[in-house]
Amino acid sequence: xxxxxxxxxxxxxxxxxxxxxxxxxxxxxxxxxxxxxxxxxxxxxxxxxxxxxxxxxxxxxxxxxxxxxxxxxxxxxxxxxxxxxxxxxxxxxxxxxxxxxxxxxxxxxxxxxxxxxxxxxxxxxxxxxxxxxxxxxxxxxxxxxxxxxxxxxxxxxxxxxxxxxxxxxxxxxxxxxxxxxxxxxxxxxxxxxxxxxxxxxxxxxxxxxxxxxxxxxxxxxxxxx
Ligand code: G3P
Numbered sequence: 001x002x003x004x005x006x007x008x009x010x011x012x013x014x015x016x017x018x019x020x021x022x023x024x025x026x027x028x029x030x031x032x033x034x035x036x037x038x039x040x041x042x043x044x045x046x047x048x049x050x051x052x053x054x055x056x057x058x059x060x061x062x063x064x065x066x067x068x069x070x071x072x073x074x075x076x077x078x079x080x081x082x083x084x085x086x087x088x089x090x091x092x093x094x095x096x097x098x099x100x101x102x103x104x105x106x107x108x109x110x111x112x113x114x115x116x117x118x119x120x121x122x123x124x125x126x127x128x129x130x131x132x133x134x135x136x137x138x139x140x141x142x143x144x145x146x147x148x149x150x151x152x153x154x155x156x157x158x159x160x161x162x163x164x165x166x167x168x169x170x171x172x173x174x175x176x177x178x179x180x181x182x183x184x185x186x187x188x189x190x191x192x193x194x195x196x197x198x199x200x201x202x203x204x205x206x207x208x209x210x211x212x213x214x215x216x217x218x219x220x221x222x223x224x225x
Pocket of ligand 1: 178
């Protein structure tokens, strides 16, 4: 597979995957870090980034970032600071942490200069059209009403996924889809609809067998290639 598909697992602030449970959770996915056909990224709370880097060999992204340089910016998360701990990308504007277009634009300005990868999360086709020209590495389409639920975005909004893929096709931006994604069929469908991969949280973190669930997602993606 020349250009591997991508799965981003968002650990959110779930009890099962953060703080004292972070290392155990990442350990429960043992073996997946060697997966060759799909790029696997863990999106980790800023509180846990250092530990995630220290105790696992996953590719780690932050769940959020701020458009500031290093300096007198209390409580902010500068891209340079993330790069110093070898965190090379971040979610931006997640539905649970919306930041608005001005801040997104500033983050994109800095990230381009520093070669930092961004995943701009969007809730609609209109937002995908607005942010694709900024050329993030990824646009992640996630309808907020489906997040954490039982109905997958691939079932509820297939035509919007196709439209988002079309909107991003001219700008080399990879499209991820998320919200309610749970199994191999959902992952398979996302690729069939033209997406590059999935952004997933509860389907892995809340699963009684996270490793099996993540393997299922990877299988669904590779089956469609
Ligand atoms: O960032 C991923 C997320 O918002 C989707 O959540 O639980 O529906 O996979 P979930």
